[in-house]
Amino acid sequence: MSKSIRQRIAEEMTGAALPFVAFCIALNLTAGQITAALKIPLYLDSIGTILVAVLIGPWSAVICGSAANLLAAALGNPSMIFFIPVVAVIGAFTGFLARLGWFRKWYLVALGGLLQGILAAAASAPISAYLFSGVMMAGTDFLVLYFRSVGNTLLNSVLYQGLTSDPADKLVSYLIVFFLTKNLPLRLVSRLRGASNLRTPDRPS
Amino acid sequence: MSARQNLPPKLAFVAFLWVCAFTLPWTIQAFLCLLLVLGRFTIPALRPGSSRAARAFSRFILYSIAVATLVSLLNAVLIREGAIVGNIFGISLHQEGLLFGARTASRLLLLSFSILLFFVSTPLPDFIQYLQEKGLPPYLALLLLLTLHFLDQLPNRIHQIFLAQQARGAPVDSGMISRTKALFSILSPLVLSSIVESIERGTALELRGFLHRPQASQPVEQGRSHTYWLTVLVLSLAIVILSYSIVKWLIG
Numbered sequence: 001m002s003k004s005i006r007q008r009i010a011e012e013m014t015g016a017a018l019p020f021v022a023f024c025i026a027l028n029l030t031a032g033q034i035t036a037a038l039k040i041p042l043y044l045d046s047i048g049t050i051l052v053a054v055l056i057g058p059w060s061a062v063i064c065g066s067a068a069n070l071l072a073a074a075l076g077n078p079s080m081i082f083f084i085p086v087v088a089v090i091g092a093f094t095g096f097l098a099r100l101g102w103f104r105k106w107y108l109v110a111l112g113g114l115l116q117g118i119l120a121a122a123a124s125a126p127i128s129a130y131l132f133s134g135v136m137m138a139g140t141d142f143l144v145l146y147f148r149s150v151g152n153t154l155l156n157s158v159l160y161q162g163l164t165s166d167p168a169d170k171l172v173s174y175l176i177v178f179f180l181t182k183n184l185p186l187r188l189v190s191r192l193r194g195a196s197n198l199r200t201p202d203r204p205s
Numbered sequence: 206m207s208a209r210q211n212l213p214p215k216l217a218f219v220a221f222l223w224v225c226a227f228t229l230p231w232t233i234q235a236f237l238c239l240l241l242v243l244g245r246f247t248i249p250a251l252r253p254g255s256s257r258a259a260r261a262f263s264r265f266i267l268y269s270i271a272v273a274t275l276v277s278l279l280n281a282v283l284i285r286e287g288a289i290v291g292n293i294f295g296i297s298l299h300q301e302g303l304l305f306g307a308r309t310a311s312r313l314l315l316l317s318f319s320i321l322l323f324f325v326s327t328p329l330p331d332f333i334q335y336l337q338e339k340g341l342p343p344y345l346a347l348l349l350l351l352t353l354h355f356l357d358q359l360p361n362r363i364h365q366i367f368l369a370q371q372a373r374g375a376p377v378d379s380g381m382i383s384r385t386k387a388l389f390s391i392l393s394p395l396v397l398s399s400i401v402e403s404i405e406r407g408t409a410l411e412l413r414g415f416l417h418r419p420q421a422s423q424p425v426e427q428g429r430s431h432t433y434w435l436t437v438l439v440l441s442l443a444i445v446i447l448s449y450s451i452v453k454w455l456i457g
Contacts, residue, residue, distance in 0.1 A: 006342070013344050016400070016407035022351035023359075023399040030359045034391055037367055038377060038384045051396065067349060071356075074329055076261050078320035079313070131316070133309035135276050142279075149283040179389060180396055188400050 005059070012057040016191055021056060021064050024048030028068035029075070043169055049091050050177045054103050055194040058095020065091045082131055086124045090170075093119055098197040106178060113174030117167025124166075125159040134158045140165060211250045212335045214432050215323055217439040222319035224443040226312045228450035234311040241318045242266060251326045258325035265321055273310035280306030329353060347415070351406075362398075366391050 003011070013021065027048035035042045048068065053061035065087025073081035093116055102108040128134055134144040134154055140161055147157035181189070181198055189195045225237055244251045245262060253259035281290070284302030291298045324332075330350065337346040367377065375390045376383035 010342065010344065013348070014407075015411055016403040018344055018348055018403075018410065019351055019406040020400060020403035022348050023355050023403060025348075025352040026355035026359050027395075027399075029356060030363065033360060033363055034367075034388065037363075038388055038391075040381070040384055040388060063345070063348070067352065071329075071349075071352060073320050074324040074332075076265060076321070078265075078317040078324075081320055082316075132313055133305070135272075135309050135313055141276070145279055145283050176388070176392065180392055183389075183393060184397060184400070188397070188404070191404050192400070 009059045009063060012060045012193060013063075014193075017056045017060060017193060020192065021052050021060050024052045024064050025068045025071065027051070028064070029072060042172055044173055044176070046087065046090050046170070047173050047176060049087060050094050050173055051180070053091050053094035053194075054098045054177060054181055054197055055189065055192045057193055058092045058099070061091030061095045062088045063091075079132065079136060082127055083124060086120060086127065089123045090116060090120055094174075098194060101197065103178060103181065103197055104199075106175070109174050109178040110171060113171035114167045116174065117170035118163065120170060121159060121162025121166040125155060125162055128162075129155045129158040134161075211432065212327065212332065214435040214439060215250060215327065217436045217443070219319045219323050221439050221443040221446075222315055224447050226315040226319075228446055231308040231311040234315045235307075238311065238314045238318055241315075241322055245322060245326075251322055253325040254328050262321060262325045265317070269314055269317060273314055276310050276313075277303060277306030280309070343415075347410075362395065363391065366394050 025048060028045055031044040031047050035044055045068075046065065049061050049065040052064040066084045069080040069084045069087050073079075094112070097103070097108075097112045097116075102112045128136060134148070134157060135141050143161040143164065144157045147160045148154060152160065186195070186199075189198060222237065222241075226234060229237075241251075245253070253262055278293070278298070281298035281300075281303035282296055284305060285297075285299050286302065287300030287304075289297045290300050290303060330353070333341075333346050333349045337343065370387065370390045371377050375387045377387045378384075379387075
């Protein structure tokens with residue numbers, strides 16, 4: 001008999017997974033501080049979700065992204081609450097790729113990051129267009145306005161804006177997570193549920 | 206009335222405002238935004254829980270008003286449809302663009318204000334406890350509470366690692382590529398220490414049997430208080446407005 005979503009989430013959230021997911025939610029919300037301190041023009045606001053998807057599993061990643069957006073709304077960025085479906089897609093898709101073993105080779109990770117970026121742009125465009133008419137109170141709003149002013153529809157303008165920024169951001173986030181997990185000691189990683197996502201036959205645990 | 210007793214009508218009020226944001230004309234939405242800002246000072250249940258929350262709300266109001274004005278003006282300049290309604294420094298403002306901008310800005314402000322006002326007036330631990338009473342699994346409630354704990358700790362930890370790497374000569378102030386490499390020297394110890402801490406905390410939780418503990422039984426409601434009827438009233442109003450808008454849309 002197939003398991004319910006609640007059962008699947010409960011199965012993943014055992015042992016070290018629960019505190020680690022909590023840490024990754026906090027990391028999603030504070031990663032901006034690291035990039036600001038280093039003056040790097042990256043968001044990395046889904047790096048925690050990607051880490052959870054790889055090291056724990058897709059359901060935990062969906063919970064991680066959703067909780068991060070809920071808390072971001074509570075901490076002063078209210079529009080984030082409407083983008084919970086987008087982070088759920090990011091978490092589920094990354095978890096799916098990790099289970100397929102895509103996080104074992106860097107070129108598969110890069111390809112996965114690009115695909116994720118396209119998927120994220122496609123998932124967020126209808127929300128951004130129909131709920132907020134493309135205005136997200138961010139610098140990317142100017143790009144939407146530019147695409148509209150050259151004759152595109154609102155939905156297309158938001159989609160084009162997403163396609164210009166999301167794939168690059170997700171590609172970098174994926175590669176960062178790949179190199180981070182690659183350098184983690186297997187002794188520790190093996191205590192987490194997603195250790196098999198990183199293990200290759202020629203790399204004994 | 207306690208903060209947790211206020212939660213059902215407040216959540217209903219947020220749902221009502223969301224319905225208004227998608228169904229009512231932009232002028233009414235702008236008026237509701239004004240009422241919300243006034244409500245933050247006059248309605249006890251909507252008062253910010255701390256001075257920090259009050260400052261965050263005030264900052265957000267000022268920021269969002271500036272953005273709303275900018276959005277309206279930029280749309281009026283770039284979407285060249287309808288009559289010209291004015292000129293700023295020789296640049297024409299078009300009616301359709303201005304109206305589109307005003308509609309977008311009022312909807313965005315109403316959605317944002319409603320969510321932010323709910324959260325600044327509701328302490329997060331109270332909200333999490335309320336969710337748990339309504340059936341949120343205990344491990345998810347713990348997850349959110351642990352996140353609040355990490356959110357307090359993480360900035361300090363990041364700062365400490367940053368200073369340590371700087372002292373060791375990591376290129377945190379060099380060119381872009383060097384700084385990107387330095388990102389790993391900060392993230393790696395951060396993630397590594399978090400895994401170690403998670404394993405310790407996870408073991409402690411398992412030893413205490415937290416994850417296998419049966420869910421606490423729901424408290425029996427003692428009659429229906431006036432907050433219950435207020436919640437029903439606000440939700441009914443939202444349903445009436447939504448139904449009216451759908452019928453109006455179907456008739457054409």
